[in-house]
Amino acid sequence: MKICVLVKDVPDAAVQKRIDPGTMRLDRSGENTLNPFDTHAIEAAMQLKEGGELQVDEIVAVTMGTDTAARALQKAVALGADRSVHLSDASLAGSDVCATGLALAKVLESESPDLVLLGQQSDDGECYTIGAVVADHLKMPSLTQVIDMKVDGDKIRCERQAEYGYDTVALALPAVISVGDAINEPRYPSLKAIMGAKKKPLDSKSAGDVGIDAGQVGEAGSQTTVLALNDPPQKEAGEIIEDEDTAETVEKIVAWLEERKLI
Numbered sequence: 001m002k003i004c005v006l007v008k009d010v011p012d013a014a015v016q017k018r019i020d021p022g023t024m025r026l027d028r029s030g031e032n033t034l035n036p037f038d039t040h041a042i043e044a045a046m047q048l049k050e051g052g053e054l055q056v057d058e059i060v061a062v063t064m065g066t067d068t069a070a071r072a073l074q075k076a077v078a079l080g081a082d083r084s085v086h087l088s089d090a091s092l093a094g095s096d097v098c099a100t101g102l103a104l105a106k107v108l109e110s111e112s113p114d115l116v117l118l119g120q121q122s123d124d125g126e127c128y129t130i131g132a133v134v135a136d137h138l139k140m141p142s143l144t145q146v147i148d149m150k151v152d153g154d155k156i157r158c159e160r161q162a163e164y165g166y167d168t169v170a171l172a173l174p175a176v177i178s179v180g181d182a183i184n185e186p187r188y189p190s191l192k193a194i195m196g197a198k199k200k201p202l203d204s205k206s207a208g209d210v211g212i213d214a215g216q217v218g219e220a221g222s223q224t225t226v227l228a229l230n231d232p233p234q235k236e237a238g239e240i241i242e243d244e245d246t247a248e249t250v251e252k253i254v255a256w257l258e259e260r261k262l263i
């Protein structure tokens, strides 16, 4: 079987994110990295392959993004993917969630995977929705926030984290599963794997290569428009209570908490 893992190139968390006021889009020209949530999806694919209960023939990392996204693919390969596919095309610029999901689904259609894995969220957009959009286009069942996967005959038995507890769901393949970050502890790539990653096949595709019509993606194919972007409100300075007399300090802290109905 073939597992495709969706991975995204995102701005490094340590770098201040910048918005291009002209396009209202994230300025992606700075330091980028593999979306940390996607390392859990790669690790989940590796554990299925190494577990031996499923015959996993290959793990393919798939991304949509500009030229720099190739580095995220290299990291994904260093973490265990056998090869990677990079969808990059000027017509994709300005794609919202629906257009991005459609574009990724078109790449996946050309790969015919038995299982699609992805992270729970991207570290920049944080929409948590790509899995559902992709599954809808592929007409595959979809599960989100999966924190445990076990092979159960011809199905995958998943534990899914919800607000009220856990769902246990048996899922028939092919399927799309987005994994929560509690599912595993991603491995570190070995030096050998990092060095070898550049030699693994990277297949670059244009929109036309996977049958994407330019009107379906980019700004033309997007159903949302960003109208305004604002900085978060400045945080108010905190109140410092000096501990000169401990009993008095405790009283002050309790009064402060009561005033805000926190106790």
Ligand SMILES: Cc1cc2nc3c(=O)[nH]c(=O)nc-3n(C[C@H](O)[C@H](O)[C@H](O)COP(=O)(O)OP(=O)(O)OC[C@H]3O[C@@H](n4cnc5c(N)ncnc54)[C@H](O)[C@@H]3O)c2cc1C
Residues within 6 Å of the ligand: 006, 007, 008, 009, 025, 035, 037, 038, 041, 062, 063, 064, 065, 092, 093, 094, 095, 096, 097, 098, 100, 101, 104, 117, 118, 119, 120, 121, 122, 124, 125, 126, 127, 128, 129, 130, 131, 222, 224, 225, 226
């Ligand atoms: C009006 C508008 C214009 C936009 N223009 C651009 C633009 O020009 N360029 C741009 O890069 N973004 C653009 N975006 C953002 C883009 O739509 C989102 O990045 C995309 O929809 C994915 O959403 P998310 O990152 O929040 O994914 P989430 O749903 O939070 O991500 C879940 C998982 O989906 C997978 N995933 C998400 N995105 C990708 C990807 N690109 N490739 C592979 N796997 C992926 C990852 O596994 C990730 O963990 C725009 C958004 C809007 C609303």
